[in-house]
Amino acid sequence: MERRNEKLFSRKRSFTFGAYGGIDKFITGTESSCAESVGHSILDILDSPSSEAKPLTSATSSQKVTELFAIIEKLQYHHSFTASDPSLGPLVLSVCLEEEENRLRVILRMKECSLHGTFSVSLFQHFPTAVELAKMLCSSVSVSCFEPVSYLKAPELIMAFDEHRVSQNFKFGVLYQREGQLTEEDILGNNEESEEFLEFLSILGQTIKLQGFTGFRGGLDVSHGQTGDEAVFTSFHGREIMFHVATKLPFTEGDTQQLQRKRHIGNDIVALVYQEGHTPFISDVIRSHFLHCFIAVRRIKRESEGEGGDGGSFQVSITGREDVPPFGPPLPSPPIFTEGSVLREFLLTKLINAEISCYKAEKFSRLELRTRSSLLEALRSELSSRSQCMLRESTQSSIPLAEGGKGVPEGGGGFIENFKRAIRVRSHSFDTLGVPKKAGGVAGQRPKDGESDQTNRPDNGTEVKGQTSPQDDL
Missing domain, CATH: 3.40.50.11210 (Rap/Ran-GAP)
Known part of the structure; x- marks a missing residue:
């Protein structure tokens, strides 16, 4: 002990x-x-593109929060693709043609980070494929094809993921x-x-x-x-x-x-x-x-x-x-x-x-990677399954419309709140001043607006004398 x-x-x-x-x-x-x-x-909050990003991308190495929201807005009308890479894991690619600027705007979402780049259309003899665009941002991409996303509410799900770390x-x-x-x-x-x-x-x-x-x-x-x-x-x-x-x-x-x-x-x-x-x-x-x-x-x-x-x-x-x-x-x-x-x-x-x-310290970066990877895999899986449902003749296996977006957290709370909820393994009684409840399980409902549900109990992040930490297994 x-x-x-x-x-x-x-x-x-x-x-x-x-x-x-x-x-x-x-x-x-x-x-x-x-x-x-x-x-x-103020520092950039968004993920920074890796050193593998090709020099022909005109975007800076990282985007400030205000720039991110502008990018997300520009990608409202975009085409998205999903894949599962043997080494990189789940991938979600979004491509938008900005005709006025005669360029392609691309975002590749991976479990470690999201890479963003813009490419002049004049650089290509023909429009590049999804795989080619992904490899322009990250040469480690090894998949041979991407699956197109045809779900009508896909932009909402993708935006929710993009904003999960941005507050x-x-x-x-x-x-x-x-x-x-x-x-x-x-x-x-x-x-x-x-x-x-x-x-x-x-x-x-x-x-x-x-x-x-x-x-x-x-x-x-x-x-x-x-x-x-x-x-x-x-x-x-x-x-x-x-x-x-x-x-x-x-x-x-x-x-x-x-x-x-x-x-x-x-x-x-x-x-x-x-x-x-x-x-x-x-x-x-x-x-x-x-x-x-x-x-x-x-x-x-x-x-x-x-x-x-x-x-x-x-x-x-x-x-x-x-x-x-x-x-x-x-x-x-x-x-x-x-x-x-x-x-x-x-x-x-x-x-x-x-x-x-x-957030880049060892504890948070480890937890963030785990949370982000889980959220990205959930997003890829949902986009894939819903797209398949859209293409089927029968609607018996279709997922109810009311359930859309359930698997992706609301934006604005930041990843720290997401993994706090994910790692919470027990609740504490507010009225008894920190005496652990005997009944297990996660207490409380999910807070609105991405805020922490701290109103009714002490948080597990606090070290309390005489009690073991619920995060010892992390």
Whole structure:
């Protein structure tokens, strides 16, 4: 049992940089391969084409989210094909002829990634076959033919798959650490909010009432008040962001672990930590399978401000697990921000980029590959079977129209929510504060709008003292 617990709480070493004197490994730029990852803009969320993509494709190596939706829109009227490659697995190919530009736009969906390319029609003496187009994007394709898709609702199913990893919405945790607080219990047990902390929250976004809120709720309850009365929300470059502020989540007397708070923050990928005083923040203090990066912010008074200064400068430091790839924007040197608007722009951009990079860490990339492969195989199988039904004379074996799209998740939730649901093997009782239910099975119905169904129970991503992890087998 002792070894099991050691395994449960073991993790890769993290690295802190910024305020504590470390080097920001995410922005040093010592390797040329990181050059595209350290810009000030928000990182690409879409899959990046592999190195096998041919140089005649005019598309860039990766597409930003806004560009992806434009591509999906252009592919509304397209022809699709499916195949099962002996080595690559399920393949779904979409081809669209853009007559005005005299070019072909092609997307090849594989279990590892989706490849996109555009090809000038003038390059070909005759229109290429589906196999030829697929090999232009990936030379490893070995199938001899593709099966055409004739199902009338195929575009909806394919778009749902394309969007399963693309989300315009994000949720981040916000922890409040006061002087002398070194444990998870101390930090999650804070109920009072100082004027300094409230001012910081106002930089992040607007405090909203959860009751009846119609924007992105980030897993919070907007109907029954089970996750508190207020939250902090903002819109940023077309993205909606909900902050899980620990002090605004429900507090339970007698619960040292504060599971009602931790089941949200422990389920986030990235969290902000606002520090008052000089007590350092150690990332391992917060036990979670999902949290991979923390951004700590502390208000300071610089020597140049003198006695008359308002102490409005903010010092930023960042710590992340070592398998999280580099991401921008870089911390300034020194990592000090004197204007709230500049701090806001930096923090929100860094938070989004941090989450996107965390998805490439070992745990998430492994889970993503498993989930994506399963979803792609389900898509290929459904497109194939429904296309065959469309071509048959008899309708006895046809699949009811009302069942269309059932096998593919709704877009907008991101792959992280998909595999959270896929790996959930048991539920926890909300009322009993984390005591496992004896009845097995998956609890709850699938949430709407791709959001996490966190309203009624602690999430399995949270490590709870005295309990074994439902993810030990991953």
